[in-house]
Amino acid sequence: MGVTLLNPENEFDRRAMVMALVGAAGGYQQQLLLQYLNSPLKHIPGPWHTRCSRLSLKLSRLTGTRMTYVHQLHERYGSIVRIAPNELSCIDIQSVSQVYKVGGGFEKAQWIGDYATKLPALSLSMILNSAEAKQRRRLLHGSFAITSLRKNWESTIRSKVELAVMKIKTEALAGSSNSHKWWTYMAADVISQLSFGQSLGVLESGKSTMYMRAIENALIADVIQCEIPFLASLSQLIPRSLLQTFSRQLEQVRLGGADGVASVKQQGPSSAQSIFTEMIAECDSEGRTWLTKEAVGMEGAGMMVAGTDTTAAVLTYLIWSVLKQPVLQEKLENEIALLGDTFDDKRLEACPILGAVIEETLRLYPAVLSSLPRLIPGGGTTLSSHFVPAGTVVYSPAYSLQRDPKVFPDPHRFDPATLSNTLRRFDLLHHHQFIISIRRYENMASPDDNLGFKYAVITGGGGGIGKVMAQHFISKGKKVIIAGRTESKLQETAKEIGAVDYYVLDTGKAEQIPDFVRRVTKEHPDLDCLVNNAGVQRPLEILKDDDFLSKADQEIDINIRGPMHLALGLLPHFQTKESALIINVSSVLGFVPFSIINPVYNGTKAWLHFWSMNLRTQLKNGGSKVRVVEIAPPTVATDLHRERSDPDDNKKENNPDALTVDEFMEEVGSKLEDGVETIGPGMAGEVIGRWYGAFGEQYAKAAGSK
Structure with a gap:
């Protein structure tokens, strides 16, 4: 009896299978070769293997070395480098500004892979659709405004900080202290209190919780699911595997966020307040069913994940860096000691040495070492002198960008005192999410010098935006000095805010301006700043208003002739100063005339926008030291709409895009100190970004000044 060891038909099947595998392998190799040779990115410098594989990038992320791996590539290949077949890293300053500019057209690229499709909801950082992201940002905006945070949460945060400091001190007196542990506990307690209305209590107990450990392991699971999705799927088939445990804990974090937010919602607004309370109430009242419990829960869980380790790491590096420099430590301690025991966050923000130390810590040890990916829009673009086709993913890693030796001569040295010189060269980066905010700490002097003037006159200073700007300055x-038409109002405001003087002036009557200029410069020779804020806005209907032309003429006189005559009248005086500043308050309606009932006002503000651009360019090209800044507000809750049928339609409760005067001034003040020349607070920032994205480069070429 014989045994057939090999069936001829089986041999044929086996040969066919082998041939198929060989063919597939050959096809794959051919595909890689074609990709290697024909890729539209083949001219971008980088290692040869990045043309056909992202394996090195994947391994660097899995081993926690991505930032150093990419940084070494930049050191070898330059400001733009290919890191994967369709991915680039770019640290060229102008290119980074272009990519991350608001309204620039560079949409977020997927950074969590297909894993996102398996989630019940997405947090804001995960949402790719710009309209949906804007909708979510609008809901979160009010709660996250600095004025709201200070009002609602400063005392809570302060108590947690004081407890953490006490714990560190107690532990240190006993021998040594692990400050990173206590900062982690502090951040966890603060964020859980803000997110879910209830603290985890880890500062008091001194022990981590299962939820915190779940967060730590969830981060590992997150990376693995993004980078090795098949392994994550395979692990579900292996009972009690480590990755399966981590994945379950990732789910616990998400569910914990949803449960925490649900608890706040159940207890109602009068009970456990959280940063989401107002948002939940607003959605419920307006029936916004798209904002689900899972979506809000993802935001809460995202805050826990994103805010705990990051805060602790930066604080630990800050303390470590200061303790290594005893002279700096002494200066910092002396500055804080001057505040006494009754200081608040606003006074801390005004401390120049503390501010410089924080900025330098964020430069060297940023909380997020990589950056959000962006997609090159249709038509492609040029980055760092290289054309990049549409659909390419580009990153700008903070770790490398903030260690650029062309900007920071000694990039790895912690030296807050040099910030004023080096940060001036980072002016173009004020839109970049992970770059330190640009502030000018001139040789550790008072931040007051950042504004670039000493003595200002503000038209329309008796109320509204003019008054709040005067108070801020x-x-x-x-x-x-404040100027306006109503003396009684000027007297009252000047006394209330401490203005040095006031002048009665109708900016719509150009014949009054020469005399005003002579008086104000004679009586206040140190004057070096003009704020053209006075303006009038009237609802006008061409087919109905019999006195349309007279009202229109008055708007034109006040909104156009006034700012022009004042600027040119004061310019000879300003030219005698070492530096001077003209601030023109235009409007977002000067970029897009959304409000059709204000046809003349829209046109006057468009004129003021273009006048500001041309005035700035001519002064720069002429070597003048007089700077020109344009502020283009959106709707702000003032009495500007007093002549409308509904004078309160610019109030926040009636218009979700409206800013309070405090919100307006907070953003404007910060950007003035950052040296931004065209400031669009609130939703105006996006409109202005889109306008300059479309026409800015063309104007710069025509004006001959980049």
């Missing part, structure tokens, strides 16, 4: 140590 006075709080920064500036001398302020």
Whole structure:
């Protein structure tokens, strides 16, 4: 009896299978070769293997060395480098500004892979659709505004900080202290209190919780599911595998966020307050069913994941860096000691040495070492002198960008005192998410000097935006004069805010301006700043208003002739100063005339926008030291709409895009100190970004100044 060891038909099947595998392998190799040779990115410098594989990038992320791996590539290949077949890293300053500019057209690229499709909801950082992301940002905006955080949460945060400091001190007196542990516990307690209305209590107990450990392991699971999705799927088939445990804990973090937010919702607004309370109430009242419990829960869980380790790491590096420099430590301690025991966050923000130390820590040890990916839009673009086709993914890693030796001569040295010189060269980066905010700490002097003037006159200073700007400048140590049409109002405001003087002036009557200029410069020779804020907005209907032309003429006189005559009248005086500043308050309606009932106002503000651009360019090209800044507000809750049928339609409760005067001034003040020349607070920032994205480069070429 014989045994057939090999069936001829089986042999044929086996040969066919082998041939198929060989063919597939050959096809794959051919595909890689074609990709290697024909890729539209083949001219971008980088290692040869990045043309056909992202394996090195994947391994660097899995081993926690991505930032150093990419940084070494930049050191070898330059400001732009290919890191994967369809991915680039770019640290060229102008290119980074272009990519991350608001309204620039560079949409977020997927950074969590297909894993996102398996989630019940997405947090804001995961949402790719710009309209949906804008909708979510609008809901979160009010709660995250600095004025809201200070009002609602400063005392809570302060108590947690004081407890953490006490724990560190107690532990240190006993021998040594692990400050990173206590900062982690502090951040976890603060964020859980803000997110879910209830603290985890880890500061008091001194012990981690299962939820915190789940967060730590969830981060590992997150990376693995993004980078090795098949392994994550395979692990579900292996009972009690480590990755399966981590994945379950990732789910616990998400569910914990949803449960925490649900608890706040159940207890109602009068009970456990959280940063989401207002958002939940607003959605419920307006029936926004798209904002589900899972979506809000993902935001809460995202805050826990993103805010705990990051805060602790930066604080630990800050303390470590200061303790290594005893002279700096002494200066910092002396500055804080001057505040006494009754200081608040606003006074801390005004401490120049503390501010410089924080900025330098964020430069060297940023909380997020890589950056959000962006997609090159249709038509492609040029980055760092290289054309990049549409659909390419580009990153700008903070770790490398903030260690650029062309900007920071000694990039790895912690030296807050040099910030004023080096940060001036980072002006183009004020839109980049992970770059330190650009502030000018001039040789550790008072931040008051950041504004670029000492003595200002503000038209329309009796109320509204003019008044809040005057108050802000006075709080920064500036001398302020207010001007306007109503003397009683000027007297009252000047006394209330501490203005040094006031002048009755109707900016719509150009014949009054020469005399005003002579008086104000004679009586206040140190004057070096003009704020053209006075304006009038009237609802006008061409087919109905019999006195349309007379009203229109008055708007044109006040909104156009006034700012022009004042600027040119004061310019000879300003030219005698070492530096001077003209601030023109235009409007977002000067970029896009959304409000059709204000046809003349829209046109006057468009004129003021273009006048500001041309005035700035001519002064720069002429070597003048007079700077020109344009502020283009959106709707702000002032009495500007007093002549409308509904004078309160610019209030926040009636218009979700409206800013309070405090919100307006907070953003404007920060950007003035950052040296931004066209400031669009609130939703105006996106509109202005889109306008400059479309026409800015063309104007710069025509004006001959980049």
